[in-house]
Amino acid sequence: MMNESPSIRIGNGYDIHRLIKGRNLIIGGVKLQHPDDLGLDGHSDADVLIHSIMDALLGALSLGDIGKYFPPSDNNWKNADSLFLLSQVIQMIRNQGWEVINIDSVIVAERPKIKPYVELMKKNISTTLRIDDGLIGIKATTNEKLGPEGREEGISCHSVALIRKK
Numbered sequence: 459m460m461n462e463s464p465s466i467r468i469g470n471g472y473d474i475h476r477l478i479k480g481r482n483l484i485i486g487g488v489k490l491q492h493p494d495d496l497g498l499d500g501h502s503d504a505d506v507l508i509h510s511i512m513d514a515l516l517g518a519l520s521l522g523d524i525g526k527y528f529p530p531s532d533n534n535w536k537n538a539d540s541l542f543l544l545s546q547v548i549q550m551i552r553n554q555g556w557e558v559i560n561i562d563s564v565i566v567a568e569r570p571k572i573k574p575y576v577e578l579m580k581k582n583i584s585t586t587l588r589i590d591d592g593l594i595g596i597k598a599t600t601n602e603k604l605g606p607e608g609r610e611e612g613i614s615c616h617s618v619a620l621i622r623k624k
């Protein structure tokens with residue numbers, strides 16, 4: 459154990475959801491249009507970006523992952539709005555006396571093009587976290603047709619979050 463607890467901590471989060479017919483494609487609280495009408499499958503709204511950010515924030519304080527707080531077995535979270543779940547997570551972080559320095563995410567998706575939606579995603583996330591949208595980075599990349607993202611079997615997202623003691 460350390461004698462002195464650090465005043466800055468980092469967390470990383472990863473998530474992937476399957477692309478299927480008959481589901482909405484919600485990323486960063488924005489409804490996107492997939493050229494083949496595919497959406498992300500999951501118990502909640504399957505917002506892969508928000509889930510990875512939640513896991514990064516929880517990870518920064520060693521609080522576990524979202525499955526611990528919002529288990530798929532709990533019907534309260536069926537089709538849940540992930541921005542609401544994020545608001546619950548940031549409250550936990552704040553209650554422990556911490557605030558966000560910045561967040562950086564990369565979405566891995568072959569289609570659709572993510573870039574046109576990035577500003578709206580940032581706005582949704584910064585509003586939910588009540589921080590400046592300049593503290594949120596969202597990048598997108600294709601997987602060069604490789605792997606599950608490249609074959610459009612799913613969309614994944616990686617995030618890191620840096621937080622500081624208030």
Ligand SMILES: [Zn+2]
Nearest residue numbers: 473504506509
């Ligand atoms: Zn998820």
